[in-house]
Amino acid sequence: MxxxxxxxxxxxxxxxxxxxxxxxxxxxALEARYPMLRGTIRDHVTQKRRPFLxxxxxxxxxxxxxxxxxxxxxxxxxxxxFFIIGAIAGG
Amino acid sequence: MSSVRVLxxxxxxxxxxxxxxxxxxxxxxxxxxxxxELYHLKGSPADPNRLYASQSSGWFGQMIQxxxxxxxxWEPVDNKxxxxxxxxxxxxxxxxxxxxxxxxxxHLEPSLTDPDTVYxxxxxxxxxxxxxxxxxxxxxxxxxxxxxxxxxxPGAGGMCLHTIIQDPSNPSRIFIAISAAGAFRTDxxxxxWxxxxxxxxxxxxxxxxxxxxxxVHRIALHRSRPSVLFMQKHWDVMRSDNAGDQWxxxxxxxxxxxxFVIDVHAHEPETIYVVPIKSDSEHYPPDGKLRVxxxxxxxxxxxxxxxxxxxxxxxxxxxxxxxAVDSLDKCGVYFGTTGGQVYASADAGDTWNAIVRxxxxxxxxxxxxxx
Numbered sequence: 001m002x003x004x005x006x007x008x009x010x011x012x013x014x015x016x017x018x019x020x021x022x023x024x025x026x027x028x029a030l031e032a033r034y035p036m037l038r039g040t041i042r043d044h045v046t047q048k049r050r051p052f053l054x055x056x057x058x059x060x061x062x063x064x065x066x067x068x069x070x071x072x073x074x075x076x077x078x079x080x081x082f083f084i085i086g087a088i089a090g091g
Numbered sequence: 092m093s094s095v096r097v098l099x100x101x102x103x104x105x106x107x108x109x110x111x112x113x114x115x116x117x118x119x120x121x122x123x124x125x126x127x128e129l130y131h132l133k134g135s136p137a138d139p140n141r142l143y144a145s146q147s148s149g150w151f152g153q154m155i156q157x158x159x160x161x162x163x164x165w166e167p168v169d170n171k172x173x174x175x176x177x178x179x180x181x182x183x184x185x186x187x188x189x190x191x192x193x194x195x196x197x198h199l200e201p202s203l204t205d206p207d208t209v210y211x212x213x214x215x216x217x218x219x220x221x222x223x224x225x226x227x228x229x230x231x232x233x234x235x236x237x238x239x240x241x242x243x244x245p246g247a248g249g250m251c252l253h254t255i256i257q258d259p260s261n262p263s264r265i266f267i268a269i270s271a272a273g274a275f276r277t278d279x280x281x282x283x284w285x286x287x288x289x290x291x292x293x294x295x296x297x298x299x300x301x302x303x304x305x306x307v308h309r310i311a312l313h314r315s316r317p318s319v320l321f322m323q324k325h326w327d328v329m330r331s332d333n334a335g336d337q338w339x340x341x342x343x344x345x346x347x348x349x350x351f352v353i354d355v356h357a358h359e360p361e362t363i364y365v366v367p368i369k370s371d372s373e374h375y376p377p378d379g380k381l382r383v384x385x386x387x388x389x390x391x392x393x394x395x396x397x398x399x400x401x402x403x404x405x406x407x408x409x410x411x412x413x414x415a416v417d418s419l420d421k422c423g424v425y426f427g428t429t430g431g432q433v434y435a436s437a438d439a440g441d442t443w444n445a446i447v448r449x450x451x452x453x454x455x456x457x458x459x460x461x462x
Contacts, residue, residue: 002151006154040151040152044173050150050151050152086151
């Protein structure tokens with residue numbers, strides 16, 4: 001996974017999130033730990049998710065959920081991971 | 092003994108090719124950044140072990156990588172390229188206004204004197220600069236602010252600023268080129284820019300001699316004569332003897348004057364090289380024969396160089412950033428193809444050999460001559 005290569009990070013990362021865990025706060029925490037990931041998951045300026053990336057958790061596609069919507073309880077408790085997935089597309 | 096390091100950017104990673112000064116045996120290292128598009132890599136003239144690389148992908152956007160050890164190890168630096176102010180619009184392919192959007196870095200040009208200073212040419216067209224080794228990038232927005240931006244339009248590859256040349260005799264003067272806007276020059280270190288397209292003629296735009304709108308593919312100069320510029324335009328090979336104030340055509344006896352690359356011999360300022368390509372739709376060499384053409388008269392009179400190059404069934408392209416020269420004696424000339432070959436000539440183009448034949452499509456070739 002290129003993001004792991006860039007960040008030299010393991011496949012699963014445990015993050016402490018300030019306040020309500022949402023897509024935005026999780027990504028803020030991830031980028032704070034791995035600054036080299038800034039701009040690779042969401043646009044620097046618009047903060048929009050890059051179109052070929054998707055966010056999944058607890059067997060749901062959260063990609064089109066609002067950035068500030070609370071994440072599922074299973075993710076918040078640590079029982080389930082929040083997946084950042086590269087689309088299978090391109091060549 | 093001198094040695095040579097060739098930096099190759101491809102559709103699926105970067106490769107570093109090294110040889111001693113004989114340029115007969117080569118070591119191939121890579122791929123670096125496997126799977127990513129490497130539009131360009133270039134070393135600092137002031138510190139040859141300092142390299143910069145533009146790494147991008149449709150999934151993850153733009154990364155900039157820096158090496159301090161000649162490409163053995165790399166570290167990501169800042170990848171934030173934010174246009175100054177409200178970016179405005181340029182022309183889209185259909186002629187309608189289209190907002191400026193950053194897509195990727197096409198070209199990185201390190202300062203001639205400071206390893207921490209680098210210029211970046213980006214799509215949508217703009218020029219950025221770092222003075223801290225890539226930790227932060229800032230637009231030289233006087234270029235987009237020239238006022239002609241709404242008339243700029245993308246070429247087939249996008250609206251890219253692909254060429255940046257610093258005048259070695261005048262630190263305040265920089266030349267750039269954009270597809271499809273044309274060539275521009277600053278004489279005040281990037282604050283203000285002047286379009287330098289007089290003499291260009293482009294039949295695909297409403298006014299063929301317009302101030303902007305020309306699809307310039309590449310510009311080159313010899314450092315001993317920085318006011319003499321050579322240009323490969325979409326169609327036409329051009330020359331200027333007054334720093335771009337006026338251009339005239341020097342296509343002469345070329346079999347076709349379409350092409351992408353142009354470069355100048357390291358020791359002979361009137362010796363120039365192009366790779367003619369059949370047409371803007373076909374994008375391969377005429378007659379299936381890959382030939383470099385050399386002029387020893389600064390244009391107009393050209394000779395075909397084919398010894399060692401495929402002369403049958405060859406349908407590759409040579410993209411605009413994929414030719415470079417070393418500064419050894421005899422001058423080495425290098426180019427890469429969309430078929431993945433990197434060819435080298437250690438005798439100024441008389442004979443050629445493939446350093447490597449089966450890389451991903453080559454996007455850029457740069458050469459460092461090392462002591």
